[in-house]
Amino acid sequence: MNVAIIGTGYVGLPTGVGLAELGHQVVCIDREQSKIDALQAGKITLYEDGLEELFRKNTKEKRLHFTTSMKDGISNAELVIIAVGTPPHPITKEADMKYIHAAATELAEHLTRYTIIATKSTVPVGTGDDIEILIAKKNPQAEFDVVSLPEFLREGYAVHDFFNPDRIIVGANSDKAKEKIKELYKAFDNEIPMLFVSRRSSETIKYASNAFLAMKIHYINEMANFCEKADANIYEVAQGMGLDSRIGPKFLTPGPGYGGSCFPKDTLAMAYMARQNDVEMSLITATIKGNDNRKKEMAERIVNAVKYIDNPKIAVLGLAFKNGTDDCRESPAIEIVSELVNRKYSVFAYDPKAMKNAETLIGSKITYCQSAYEAVENADVLAILTEWEEFKKLDLNKIASLMKNKTIIDCRNMLDKQKALSLDFNYQGIGI
Known part of the structure; x- marks a missing residue:
């Protein structure tokens, strides 16, 4: 198929x-001209594990092209996928639809044959109806169908998830559109469950899924706090829970809170839509509040570790919101570091992929280091905030020799607790 x-x-x-x-x-x-110029020149503009190799392969084989021209981009398209941002409104926290509406309005005038318009962005329930109205108003002669095609790609694992999806959800109100979407994914050879539902149900499924996963993360974080007080081990507890097929093992890993481009904005948007429909969603509301508090709790743990030290140096490992991506949007690490900066602490940070993006958010308020060992040199406390695999392989003996005061706040449980204790570190993990 020809896809735009x-x-x-x-x-x-x-x-x-x-x-x-x-x-x-x-x-x-x-x-954005600079982004398209880079992509056309063969330079990938974001980091995702495994993405660059496939990017280079498919541009070389001329299946993947880039343009700033809407007219040129959709001139031969049978399917147009809208994948622009839907950030939270600064006041209401509802999904801001200006980019979706702008894309729909602009593409409408270039439709010259039957075309499917698919929303891949996470959009409020009823957006498909709005897009239909916008396109029909802009181009009354246009022949088209609007479908909801929500994405379920985890950042850091997007390539894996694209080729190994749990399911494909299609919100389509016409048989013609359903057949074209089947054609889009025919390479999967019916191995992946494909669920056809109404467009509004599809739009709801995305929000319902993300809100549920966010609640699961918040729940295990609260259980981790309980384990710390009750002298239990959160990993043993999570393993015992996860063996229950009704619960499952995924998203039961404790940490400094959820972040990224999806869960924070989608829980806020779901809460907003619930209010608009006069529906109480107390679990989602509590999850949002609890996750905000979680990041403050983690920052407070770091502060408590240096409160009796004059002009302490804080080393931070990890700035991306999770491993496998350079995305720092709504990153718990960024929010924790920002709290430390607001309290006038000196922060020396390292992240293997996200330093450039972090700098656009924090600026020169912290010192960016070229390695983990550079960051910890003469530090009074080490805080690990992102679960990069390389942090598991750090030499604790070397860290002990480099640090001024041997305190570790391991918000991702990346290091060997017993090894750290044997080297006389004051080690604090999460739920262990």
Whole structure:
């Protein structure tokens, strides 16, 4: 199929690369000239594990193209996927739809044959109806269907998840559109469950899924706090819970709270939609509040570790919101570091992939280091905030020799607690 994708961010670009790998002709459209220039020059604009290799392969084989022109991008498209941002409104916290509406309005005037318009962005329930109205108003002669095609790609694992999805959800109100979406994914050879539902149900499924996973993360974090007080081990507890098929083992890993581009904004948007429909969703509301408090709790643990030290140096490992990505949006690490900076502490930080993005958010308020060992030199406390695999391999003997005061606040439980204690570290993990 000929596919156009509007937006080349953490959803649009992996989706475009994935569809090209499935054999489709893909054009990715973005109005940001510098980003398109980089992509056309063969330079990938975001980090996702395994993405660059497929990007280079499919651009070389001429299945993957890039443009800033909406007209050129969709001129031959049978399917147009909208994958632009839906950030939270600064006041109401509802999903801000200005980019979705702008994309729909602009593409409408270039529709010259039957085309499917698919929303891949996470959008409020009823957005498909709004897009239909916008396109029909802008181009009354246009022949099209609007479908909901929600993405379920985990950042850091987007390539894996694209080719190994648990399910494909399709919100389509016409049989013609359903058949075209089947064609889009025919390379999977019916091995992946494909669920066809109404468009509004599809839009709801995305929010319902993300809100539930966010609640699961918040729950295990609260259980971790309990384990610390009750002298239990959160990993043993999580393992025992996860063996129950009704619960499952995923998203039962404690940490400094959820973050990224999905869970924070989607829980807020779901709470907003609930209020608009006069529905109480107390669990989601409590999860939002609890997750905000979680990051403050983690910052307070670090502060307590240095409160009796004059001009302490704090070393931070990890700035991305999770491993496998350079995305720092709504990163617990960034929020924790920002709290430390607000309290006038000196922070020396290292992240293997996210330093550039972190600097756009924090600026020069912290010192950016080229290695973990550079960050910990003469530090009074080491805080691990992102679960990068390389942090598991750190030499604790070397860290002990480099640090001024041997305190570790391991918010991801990356280090060997018993080894740290044997080296006389004051080690604090999460739930252990």
